[in-house]
Amino acid sequence: MSLLPDLNANEDETSYYADKTWVQCESPRCLKWRLVPKGDEAVAELDHDKSWRCHMNPDPLFSHCNIPQGPFPNNSQFKEHGLKVVYFLLPVGSLVLVKGCNWPWWPAILSPDPNVEEYVRLDSEGYVEHYHVEFLGKPHTRYWAAAKHVELYHTSSTKPKYRNMRGAMRKSYEVAMEEVAKVREMGCEERLQISHFQPQELLFQAQRLMHAIERMLRQCSNQQDNQGKVETFRF
Ligand SMILES: [Zn+2]
Structure with a gap:
C-alpha cells in the first residue's frame, strides 16, 4: 500500500x-x-x-x-513540501498516454526497447525514471519517456485537442484511436505480441544479414577457385 x-x-x-x-x-x-x-x-x-x-x-x-x-x-x-513523487512500476504491455516533447498526450504501449530488451530505466535510488513506449498511430514510433509524462490510459485521461490537429498528425491520431479501441480489451501479453518493434525481428534481420554475407563469401571463394583453375591451366 x-x-x-x-x-x-x-x-x-x-x-x-x-x-x-x-x-x-x-x-x-x-x-x-x-x-x-x-x-x-x-x-x-x-x-x-x-x-x-x-x-x-x-x-x-x-x-x-x-x-x-x-x-x-x-x-x-x-x-x-520536500517530497518526491515515486512512480509505481507500470507493467510491461500497459496501455498508456504519453506526453512527448512538442506532441499532445498520445496513446502508447509500454514495450521493451528492441536493442536492450528492457522497458524501464531506474534512477540511482531505484525509482522508475523512464519507460520505453511504442506510440500507436501511423507509423508506430518508439521513445524513452520520463515516468512523469506517462500515465495509464483510461477514458477520462487528458485527451489531445483533436480539432487542433492537422495533416499527418491528425491522420496518425485517427489510426491510433482505432488501435486503442482494439487493444484496450487485450491483456498486456497480447498487446506485446502486436508490437512493431519485436526483438525477434532484429534477430531475424541479423540472421538474414549473416546468410547474405555467407553467400557473398562463398561466391568470392568460388570465383577465386575458378581464377585459380584458370591460372593453373595457364601454367
Ligand atoms: Zn482502483
Whole structure:
C-alpha cells in the first residue's frame, strides 16, 4: 500500500484535506490516488503491508476503479513540501498516454526497447525514471519517456485537442484511436505480441544479414577457385 503524508496546498484547501490521507489503488489497471478520511473505521485499519483497492474506499464517490481520480496535488506542490513523487512500476504491455516533447498526450504501449530488451530505466535510488513506449498511430514510433509524462490510459485521461490537429498528425491520431479501441480489451501479453518493434525481428534481420554475407563469401571463394583453375591451366 502507498500512502502520502498530508499536503495542505493552501488555506482554502486545508479544510478539504484535513484528517484525510492519500492512498493508491493497487490494481495495475487503475493505480489512482484516493483521498480517504482518516477517522473512518475502514481507514483506521489501514495496514502498509496490505493491498488497497478503490472498492475499499469508504467514500462512495470514489469507491470504484472506473471513477476518475479526484484533484491530486501536482508535482510542484510535492516539491514545496520536500517530497518526491515515486512512480509505481507500470507493467510491461500497459496501455498508456504519453506526453512527448512538442506532441499532445498520445496513446502508447509500454514495450521493451528492441536493442536492450528492457522497458524501464531506474534512477540511482531505484525509482522508475523512464519507460520505453511504442506510440500507436501511423507509423508506430518508439521513445524513452520520463515516468512523469506517462500515465495509464483510461477514458477520462487528458485527451489531445483533436480539432487542433492537422495533416499527418491528425491522420496518425485517427489510426491510433482505432488501435486503442482494439487493444484496450487485450491483456498486456497480447498487446506485446502486436508490437512493431519485436526483438525477434532484429534477430531475424541479423540472421538474414549473416546468410547474405555467407553467400557473398562463398561466391568470392568460388570465383577465386575458378581464377585459380584458370591460372593453373595457364601454367
Ligand atoms: Zn482502483
